[in-house]
Amino acid sequence: MNKYSYTEKKDTRSGFGVGLSELGAKNPNVVALCADLTGSLKMDDFAKKYPERFIQVGIAEANMMGIAAGLTIGGYIPFTGTFANFSTGRVYDQIRQSIAYSGKNVKICASHAGLTLGEDGATHQILEDIGLMKMLPGMTVINPCDFNQTKAATLAIAKHVGPVYLRFGRPAVPIFTPADQVFEIGKAITFTEGTDVSIFATGHLVWKALEAESILREKGISVEVIDIHTIKPLDAEAILRSVKKTKCVVSCEEHNMYGGLGESIAHLLAKHYPTPMEFVAVQDTFGESGTPDDLMKKYGLDTSNIVAAVEKVIARKMVEV
Amino acid sequence: MPTIPELNKICSQVRRDIVRMTSTVNSGHPGGSMGCTEFFVAMYYEIMKINPSPFSMDGKNEDLFFLSNGHISPVWYSVLAHRGFFPVSELATFRKLNSRLQGHPATAEHLPGIRVASGSLGQGLSVALGAALAKKLNKDTSFVYTLHGDGEMEEGQIWEAAMFAAAHKVDNIISSIDVNGLQIDGTTDDVLSLGDLKAKWVSFGWDVLESNGNDIENVIATIKIAQQHSGKGKPVMILMKTIMGKGVDFMENHHKWHGTAPNKDELAKALGQLEETLGDY
Numbered sequence: 001m002n003k004y005s006y007t008e009k010k011d012t013r014s015g016f017g018v019g020l021s022e023l024g025a026k027n028p029n030v031v032a033l034c035a036d037l038t039g040s041l042k043m044d045d046f047a048k049k050y051p052e053r054f055i056q057v058g059i060a061e062a063n064m065m066g067i068a069a070g071l072t073i074g075g076y077i078p079f080t081g082t083f084a085n086f087s088t089g090r091v092y093d094q095i096r097q098s099i100a101y102s103g104k105n106v107k108i109c110a111s112h113a114g115l116t117l118g119e120d121g122a123t124h125q126i127l128e129d130i131g132l133m134k135m136l137p138g139m140t141v142i143n144p145c146d147f148n149q150t151k152a153a154t155l156a157i158a159k160h161v162g163p164v165y166l167r168f169g170r171p172a173v174p175i176f177t178p179a180d181q182v183f184e185i186g187k188a189i190t191f192t193e194g195t196d197v198s199i200f201a202t203g204h205l206v207w208k209a210l211e212a213e214s215i216l217r218e219k220g221i222s223v224e225v226i227d228i229h230t231i232k233p234l235d236a237e238a239i240l241r242s243v244k245k246t247k248c249v250v251s252c253e254e255h256n257m258y259g260g261l262g263e264s265i266a267h268l269l270a271k272h273y274p275t276p277m278e279f280v281a282v283q284d285t286f287g288e289s290g291t292p293d294d295l296m297k298k299y300g301l302d303t304s305n306i307v308a309a310v311e312k313v314i315a316r317k318m319v320e321v
Numbered sequence: 322m323p324t325i326p327e328l329n330k331i332c333s334q335v336r337r338d339i340v341r342m343t344s345t346v347n348s349g350h351p352g353g354s355m356g357c358t359e360f361f362v363a364m365y366y367e368i369m370k371i372n373p374s375p376f377s378m379d380g381k382n383e384d385l386f387f388l389s390n391g392h393i394s395p396v397w398y399s400v401l402a403h404r405g406f407f408p409v410s411e412l413a414t415f416r417k418l419n420s421r422l423q424g425h426p427a428t429a430e431h432l433p434g435i436r437v438a439s440g441s442l443g444q445g446l447s448v449a450l451g452a453a454l455a456k457k458l459n460k461d462t463s464f465v466y467t468l469h470g471d472g473e474m475e476e477g478q479i480w481e482a483a484m485f486a487a488a489h490k491v492d493n494i495i496s497s498i499d500v501n502g503l504q505i506d507g508t509t510d511d512v513l514s515l516g517d518l519k520a521k522w523v524s525f526g527w528d529v530l531e532s533n534g535n536d537i538e539n540v541i542a543t544i545k546i547a548q549q550h551s552g553k554g555k556p557v558m559i560l561m562k563t564i565m566g567k568g569v570d571f572m573e574n575h576h577k578w579h580g581t582a583p584n585k586d587e588l589a590k591a592l593g594q595l596e597e598t599l600g601d602y
Contacts (some may be wrong), residue, residue: 011460031458050462052458055454058488060478060481060485062477062478063481063485064447066447066450067451067454068480069447069448070447070448070449070450070451071451071452071455072451073385073436073451074380074381074383074452074461075455076455076458094444097438097439097441098438098444098447100436102437103428103429104437168342274350319518
């Protein structure tokens, strides 16, 4: 029997939208900015309920990041909303100078991250955003896994003082975390305990890791699935505790193999506990048009790819350790 | 309130600080700093409602100033120090290791008076607009001021911000452009002609004024007119004509002095033309 199951699918961006509206009611200092993607970001409810605290910036993301930085001077907590590509690569220097280096309390909220944006193709499917954001000193980087966790993360980042990058996506995906969860920034969540391999997954890949776990359990392999929703700061303690037990690792993310979660974990392990590791990630290519499911299969981010990576890393462990 | 002759004496000391600060570390941007000296002295001694100490990042009920062309930090640092934001002696640390006076203005070292980092051009107007919107949300009627270089007008983000300010009727902001016609590689006409800058800002929906930036009486009078133009649904822009390197004859009007510091001999000559009025740091 599956320890984790779901009855409903929803998009993570809707979790953000619901969380943002709740913040609008709870915190009068929360303001929201959007660059002509209010519907796509699910910010329309906030815009309708709190029009005086919603700023339509138009298709001008650089200006949006600067305005957000300025709003913090005067005590506001700005949440910017646009696609992940336009939230990071397009405005890297604005984020770097006016937000990160200046230590501004801006929440950069980014939808349609990764391949699952789908048919719009590679121009919009950013696979480098986690890397870009985690390289900025002082930036917190969060990639929640389902609707409920995205909502909880949205609420949590309003309480955190400092710049945050919150990454979520477009397609409807299983809801498998509790509705009433309290989101702790930087605290990994262990979904299944196991002894043969540690799977560290983030975002949409967490559910796929749980699907892989159930297939592997049938094969007699005991898998520890840990959700690393916060890529920076990384929960080093949780990762090392698990790896010291299982002695091999698979990382899973909807991101390029360079710059993402896998690289952060590899860096940690190289310093503290060198361990055989496999990476389920995009292999340093751009994406293309297609359905989210077809893209995840073609680019090696499906459940079967996680199963194969686990079998490979366990075989390596037998030889190398 | 200091008289005009007294303000001009302050300008002379600020220009001494600028050439000494840049010459000591053989780097920095004296030319634009000297061109904008009257503007900074006017702003901090005459125009702005400020609270130097204790410095508040939020600046509620204070006027706020954002320097978008951050490379002219020497003039800002000198004026901030003389106005009591931090000790004048700290000017000696400009661009040195472990200093709060970074090459370009920054907040990371917590230098009082600075509210955002600048240096990478084109970003200051957007930040100032955010601060101006925050003031409106807070029902705070004080002003937000900015300064930009004319070369900086080549950055696209400036025009995103210009369009936004007019569309959103951000009428509590008074911006100025240092129009000295020079940038690193030469004249603005040669590098990338700005065309009719006044017509551009007018067509973007701004209320545009012009001033002689090296005549402090004119600078003050124009900003006071700008204040009267504020609150009427339009952002206000002042095109401020200045002379790069103003105050030292061999530095005036040449783009070499955008980012070159005077050497020892040049420093001695420059100081000979600038009266020490408040005491050197």
